[in-house]
Amino acid sequence: MLSRTADHLFWMARYTERAENTARMLDVNIQTSMLPQSIESAEQGWRAMLGISELQSAFDKKYGVLNAKDVLDFMVRDPDNPSSIAACLTEARENARAVRGTLTTEVWETQNATWLDMQQHLNSGVLENDPSQFFEWVKYRSHLSRGVTLGTMLKDEAIHFIRLGTFLERADNTSRILDVKFHGAKEAGISEKATQRDFYYWAALLRSVSGFEIYRKVYRDVITPERVAELLILRGDMPRSLLACMDEVVQNLKQVSNDVSSDTERFAGKLHAELQFACIEDILEAGLHETLTEFLQRIFELGNRVSRNFLVPLAA
Structure with a gap:
């Protein structure tokens, strides 16, 4: 296999997995932030979320003051954050497109549909109204991608x-x-x-x-x-x-x-x-x-x- 083809396949999978992992961490942080706790403890939870991804300095440089809304926006849709969910799913789709001939139709369509649907989800206001619903969708699309890959590819x-x-x-x-x-x-x-x-x-x-x-x-x-x-x-x-x-x-x-x-x-x-x-x-x-x-x-x-x-x- 050509090294460039292997590279695109490798990073397609890594970006898909990274998007799912980010969705998991954000969802759990939202759930735990609803528990009775001090303002300091809640802030510490969001800082830990940024720390896991080594993004604390990048966030501070852009936003200065930390709050949950800005962390969500930064980790989900910020184009300047290469580890945001939107950036990861976009990169996964671009890597899949580059090796379209190596993938089965089902795998390519799953990656492409995920990217298209993501735009609609982010524009619909679901992140502001029900972020957990959006994170469940990200996890589901990642599971679907793995399942379709294992079920249809040689x-x-x-x-x-x-x-x-x-x-x-x-x-x-x-x-x-x-x-x-x-x-x-x-x-x-x-x-x-x-x-x-x-x-x-x-x-x-x-x-x-x-x-x-x-x-x-x-x-x-x-x-x-x-x-x-x-x-x-x-x-x-x-x-x-x-x-x-x-x-x-x-x-x-x-x-x-x-x-x-x-x-x-x-x-x-x-x-x-x-x-x-x-x-x-x-x-x-x-x-x-x-x-x-x-x-x-x-x-x-x-x-x-x-x-x-x-x-x-x-x-x-």
Whole structure:
């Protein structure tokens, strides 16, 4: 496969996944902002939202004073924010259009329809009147895109590059959410005690990765920080956990292996093995923040290696 074609497929998937992840985080933040809390706590939640995406400085430069309405506008439709939902879905559609001949008709039409419908949704005022409805629509379109891709495309290199993009982006996002939310819990004085306030905090984190019902099924007990971390890092049967993402990355890398990718495969395999054989007690003892920071650095490096080995090289 031509490296440029692989590059478009890879980034089509990453942008689609990024839009969904942003919608998840914003939706949960809106729900938790409705709970009884101080103005400072509510503002801290929105700042954490910007921090997850490393957009705090860009927001401050444009808006100065923080409020929920401006954060929503910045993260959903702002053309100057390359990580906004509108920008991500536009980029996903443009990457799909560039490789229209490689995609099935169903996959292309799904991407194109998502972009067209997004314009109508944003112009209809739904973001102002019922933002959760808009975020559910974004998540649904992302699910639809993945389902149509798996259900209609030949299982060749094209689909493996799409899956690589999806799960590298998902691993990056899950680790960012965990790091910011656990750090936020310390600042807010949220502890292991099963208070109502703590329950809503950890439940919101789980819902942001569709993990609340899974947690109840797996642990059948009160929500504790250790188990939340274990579920989202080390459970291979949790679809958005770091281990589950690395399972997919390693498998798909193996399918597109070439003459220069052996070091990249070893790099990914080592990261995967460390997660596979880790235990949550060791991770917490070493420091969750330190572990997640290192993981983010390695996922970033892995993405760069994939680009060098298979895709259009990144600009120096």
